[in-house]
Amino acid sequence: MANTQPACYRVSLPNPSRIWQTDNVLKSELPLLAFQIAFAAVLSRLFFFIFKPLHQPRLVSQISAGFLLTPPLLGRFPQIFEFIFPAKGVLNIEVLSHVGLIYYAFLTGLEMNLNTILQVKKKAASIAVAGVIFPMVMAPGLYALHRKFYVNNFSFANLEESTSNAYLLWTLVLTVTGFPVLAHTLSELKLLYTGLGKAAITAAMISDTYGWFLFTLLVPFSINGRRAVYSVLSTILFIVVCIFVVRPIIVRFIDGKTDKDEWDDNQLLFVVMGVLACSYITDILGTHGIVGAFVYGLILPHGRFADLVMSISDDFAGGFLAPLFFIGTGMRLMLATIFLQPHWSLTLLIVLLLCVPKILSTLFATFFFGMRARDGLALGLLLNTKGAMALIMLNIAWDRSIFSAVTYAVITSAVLLMTVVVSPVINAIYRPRKRFEQNKLKTIQKLRVGAELRILACVHNNRQAASMISIIESFNATRLSPIHVFALYLVELTGRAAALVAAHVEKLSCQPGVQNLTRSQAELESITNTFKAFGEANDAVRMETLNVVSAYATIHEDIYNSANEKCTSLILLPFHKQLSSEGAFEVISAVYKDINQNVMQHAPCSVGIFVDRDLGSIPKMNFRILMIFVGGPDDHEALAVAWRMAGHPGIRLSVVRILLFDEAAEVDTSIHDEAQGILSAVMDSEKQKELDDEYISLFRHTAVNNEDSITYSEVDVHTGEDIPAILNELEKVGCDLYLVGQGNCRNSRVFSNLLEWCDCSELGVIGDILASNNFGSRSSLLVVQQYGYGGMIFGKHVAANNHGFESLVVKTE
Secondary structure, eight states: OOOOOOOOOOOOOTTTTTOOOOHHHHHHHHHHHHHHHHHHHHHHHHHHHHHGGGTHHHHHHHHHHHHHTTTTTGGHHHHHHHHHHHHGGGGHHHHHHHHHHHHHHHHHHHHOOOOHHHTTHHHHHHHHHHHHHHHHHHHHHHHHHHHHHHHHOOOOOOSSSHHHHHHHHHHHHHHHHOOOHHHHHHHTTTOSSSHHHHHHHHHHHHHHHHHHHHHHHHHHHHHHHHHHHHHHHHHHHHHIIIIIIIIIHHHHHHHHHHHHOOOOHHHHHHHEHHHHHHHHHHHHHTTHHHHHHHHHHHHHSSSSHHHHHHHHHHHHHHIIIHHHHHHHHTTOOOOOOOOOOOOHHHHHHHHTTTHHHHHHHHHHHHHHHTTHHHHHHHHHHHOOOOOHHHHHHHHHHHHTTSSOOHHHHHHHHHHHHHHHTTHHHHHHHHSSSSSOOOOOSSSSTSOOOOOOOOEEEEEEEEHHHHHHHHGGEEEEEOOOOOOEEEEEEEOOOOOEEEHHHHHHHHHOOTTTOSOOHHHHHHHHHHHHHHHHHHHHOOTTTTEEEEEEEHHHTTTHHHHHHHHHHOOOEEEEOOSSSEOOTOEEEEOOHHHHHHHHHHHHHSSSSSEEEEEEESSSGSSSTEEEEEEEEOSSSHHHHHHHHHHHHHSSSSEEEEEEEEEGGGGGGOOOGOOOOOTTTHHHHHHHHHHHHHHHHHHHHIIIIIITTTTTTTTEEEEEEEEEEEEEHHHHHHHHHHHHHEEOOTTTTTOBBHHHHHHHOOOGGHHHHHHHHHOOOTTOOOOOEEEEOOOSOOOOOOTOOOOOOSSOTTTTOOOOO
């Protein structure tokens, strides 16, 4: 038998004749339970922040918190362990942890879309099936090898005598994939919306479904023995009834309530009670309580209702209750049973070999679909990620003494290793030191004549989508010079990553029966229709709608990856303010400003921030654009954009060059390194002026002399006070759209001083003035930053690079 014995607990009954037979619960039980919950939550959260730089999921931090209490560590001090988890409190914490596990399974079912699973593509299904078959074939041999090492070479610990159930659970643990954990990992690595990420997510969802199916069919045999056939048949009947009888009724009822927004806390309580009822039914049938909870979550309608339930319950279930269960898994991990024996190296070899079957199976499957070996290896590593299902099976094996402490330690160590190594290895493969390749096509200035202009237009809502279309329409798309627009809808990641991923990783389909879309899904559908209508109205414009679900703090990295993958020359960002009904700018969300600044720092192509003052209401006939040119790479790019727009038959372009003299022409040497000195700063300024003159001369001879709709003029600036005055004079002339460069490479002391007073430094000095409510302009504004000269570091002005203004800078991490 295993070397673990069943535990017995002494329960006293101070009040045997009363309803509450134990002592006062509020005095004896509740304080201890509250302390244990707080300890588990705080410690797991601490480990989560420690592991965050390694992009590890919460599951790993929770198991690590439990492992801290094992005998080699804090568990070697009985006083500490008994203080935290005394014997009298074990039953309470076990019950509560299993309630959390049941609700965790319910949320897992709720975030998995049954329609997506049933309509899966052949490629994803084949990869998922291969990932199940190979481990099922190889796992028994690895278990036999594990037994051989211990039985023949070592007698430190007794292995389990009954091997049939151990073979079964050992194999099932290796076949499953943790879909929620994988979704979190891909989101952290910023690979979720790459080709690899989409393939991994879809295959993981199918593999996780297969895992639940195998769990329902096979785990009862390890629990009930010969009577398992009746358990399986009755559970299958229960699932069929739930899907084909209960689901249509409950979906009709819930959809009606959701459409009318009639949900309140009392009604949601009945929904939660359904979780416990279904869990109780499958537990009676002899399967496991989590099967009923998962099925109940699966049959409930998705969309707004699922979003509502998860938003109000995820923090409680995933943040407080579920960690209690996973910490218990870590507390049972006795690594000493592996290392305190002479042939521990062979056991470590078994642990490593346990990681191989799913990787080999994925490589084999992806080979037939023509995928690269590197992508196949990465996909295999990703699908090797384990989640709650594997840990549930391990705990079943422990509770029923199917696994000995040795076997439990080996297989649990392998599960942790599979999950822990995914992020560092994938990050090393797909996040090399050189983030973006040097490519001058990532600027509009260097884009060859007649080449397709590829634009990534980022939006947060449909109103911004409409305004983006108004500015894209000005780029003069023709059949000889087409435009390919990638509309990127930015969705904030809140709560469970897998739920949002499942909702947005695939395109929305207008199928009958898809009702009650979540707010983000409905917004995506509206944005898609808006851009689609624009693309259908213009033959020279190709439209493609994308979406990205990520935390706002790191969503700029997803924008980088999307722009790099689509080979865009320009990223268009919406301003963080919008026009109110009174005609003044109001802040939509301060975090949008942070996103724009983060994008501008290391963008893989040129960037434009669009400040919309109802530009879409202005017809493109006799449309007036005013481009203000001061100098520097950003102004070159802005002039290139204006030059392209001037080709539109209804647009008139005026270019005004500001020439700096006297005090305004003084070079700001403080933004250069001390080693460069003043002479180097002056030389850089002179070189920049030469490039400015050369580009303006090219523009005047090529564009102004050949087009009546383009005018050019110059104004002189001698002091810093002249700049606002000149802008006021230009405003009196009027225009529909201002075009300016961001200006982060200018060496002028005047602009450096003015930048310190800017409210929106991402717009630059001139852009900030034009976008100010105090300026009183009614014209829209596009601020452009050119790729290749370093991003803007907000809070201080950055000098141009020292290797000449025609060189490009390759960004490194």
